Amino acid sequence: MTDAYDPTPDDRFSFGLxxxxxxxxxxxxxxxxxxxxxxxxxxxLAACGAWGVNLHDDDLVPFGSSAAERxxxxxxxxxxxxxEGMVVPMATTNLFxxxxxxxxxxxxxxxxxxxxxxxxxxxxxDLGVELGAETYVFWGGREGTEADACRDPxxxxxxxxxxxxxxxxxVKDQGYDxxxxxxxxxxxxxxDMYFPTTGHMLHFISTLQHEEMVGVNPEVAxxxxxxxxxxxxxxxxxxxxxxxxxxxNAQRIGRYDQDLRFGSEDLKQAFLLVxxxxxxxxxxxxxxxxDAGVDHSRYDGPRHxxxxxxxxEDEEGVWHFARGCMRTYKIxxxxxxxxxxxxxxxxxxxxxxxxxxxxxxxxxxxxxxxxALRALEVDVNAIGARGLGYERLDQLMTEYMLGVAG
Ligand code: DIG
Ligand code: MN
Ligand code: MN
Numbered sequence: 123m124t125d126a127y128d129p130t131p132d133d134r135f136s137f138g139l140x141x142x143x144x145x146x147x148x149x150x151x152x153x154x155x156x157x158x159x160x161x162x163x164x165x166x167l168a169a170c171g172a173w174g175v176n177l178h179d180d181d182l183v184p185f186g187s188s189a190a191e192r193x194x195x196x197x198x199x200x201x202x203x204x205x206e207g208m209v210v211p212m213a214t215t216n217l218f219x220x221x222x223x224x225x226x227x228x229x230x231x232x233x234x235x236x237x238x239x240x241x242x243x244x245x246x247x248d249l250g251v252e253l254g255a256e257t258y259v260f261w262g263g264r265e266g267t268e269a270d271a272c273r274d275p276x277x278x279x280x281x282x283x284x285x286x287x288x289x290x291x292x293v294k295d296q297g298y299d300x301x302x303x304x305x306x307x308x309x310x311x312x313x314d315m316y317f318p319t320t321g322h323m324l325h326f327i328s329t330l331q332h333e334e335m336v337g338v339n340p341e342v343a344x345x346x347x348x349x350x351x352x353x354x355x356x357x358x359x360x361x362x363x364x365x366x367x368x369x370x371n372a373q374r375i376g377r378y379d380q381d382l383r384f385g386s387e388d389l390k391q392a393f394l395l396v397x398x399x400x401x402x403x404x405x406x407x408x409x410x411x412x413d414a415g416v417d418h419s420r421y422d423g424p425r426h427x428x429x430x431x432x433x434x435e436d437e438e439g440v441w442h443f444a445r446g447c448m449r450t451y452k453i454x455x456x457x458x459x460x461x462x463x464x465x466x467x468x469x470x471x472x473x474x475x476x477x478x479x480x481x482x483x484x485x486x487x488x489x490x491x492x493x494a495l496r497a498l499e500v501d502v503n504a505i506g507a508r509g510l511g512y513e514r515l516d517q518l519m520t521e522y523m524l525g526v527a528g
Pocket of ligand 3: 341343344379380381428
């Protein structure tokens with residue numbers, strides 16, 4: 123039985139090979155599922171209605187493969203992609219599994235490790251571009267510390283900047299049409315990781331030599347681990363024109379990186395995130411507040427799930443997991459469109475209309491505006507006593523989410 127929420131390639135949903143291929147291994151137990159062949163995963167993802175598949179270099183070409191072995195694997199994979207009508211929107215490098223990276227890759231104290239990480243990443247970039255990737259993600263899984271005295275954190279920042287600047291230079295020198303997306307995480311597997319949140323990454327990008335080709339790849343679970351609002355962080359990245367990719371999943375606060383099925387935990391934040399990404403919020407607020415020059419551009423990149431099935435599941439459970447990620451996203455998008463179409467909601471996003479006469483004074487300094495602002499008579503007591511109706515708005519949103527409104 124199919125319905126309006128069954129995914130199609132037009133939805134641009136993508137999964138990493140490492141997600142639907144996760145064998146259920148964890149720090150306390152062995153794999154509960156067989157390791158799947160990448161070509162099998164592509165066929166099953168296509169059958170689920172996914173559009174794209176992403177990969178780390180080692181997910182497709184086992185570490186240490188010869189050039190001939192690599193070419194054979196890649197040729198077969200490309201043939202499968204064509205046969206299944208699937209694309210590779212994003213690629214990345216595994217700079218965290220091999221013991222050589224145990225104390226970091228780009229931030230390692232050992233220049234030889236850093237050199238090897240550069241070379242492995244250039245090869246990974248070549249592979250990604252060969253497969254059609256337009257985005258290259260950097261997640262610094264081992265870039266961090268347990269023994270903080272091991273290096274000056276400022277050296278770590280400088281080394282990371284040298285690496286990203288160098289690799290941007292490589293992409294430009296090769297003439298690749300590729301952008302970088304930096305992914306933050308506060309901890310795990312390292313005790314503390316450098317660049318722990320998307321906010322840290324947004325500043326770091328502003329210090330790069332080729333900042334125009336570098337954005338962020340925020341992940342739901344990672345910002346939640348830091349106790350932050352993922353929606354607000356993503357909104358700031360969109361507003362800065364830096365949301366180049368996104369890792370969708372679910373997470374319960376105060377736990378290890380769970381990478382759960384999208385929407386399976388904090389449904390309200392998932393609803394607000396989908397509302398933001400799909401632009402239903404932007405459309406409503408752009409027509410409402412009259413904020414001059416505020417960029418509410420929506421996100422037009424892949425809807426990528428960096429998540430995996432529960433360890434309890436067999437392969438059938440994995441594909442229920444994958445379909446669940448995509449269906450929940452589509453259901454929430456439909457609910458958000460209905461919510462933002464509601465005149466009562468549009469009245470809110472249009473703003474109560476109070477005090478709009480002072481809007482021209484609030485941007486673009488000049489002495490006249492400063493004088494006018496200081497001469498302004500503001501009835502602070504009347505404003506302070508005014509009810510804002512947010513309980514009604516939030517309950518309305520809850521009822522749209524629960525499907526009893528609209
Ligand atoms: C983990 O959150 C990381 C790795 O899975 C990968 O490097 C990146 C790609 O989205 N996310
Ligand atoms: Mn991720
Ligand atoms: Mn994660």
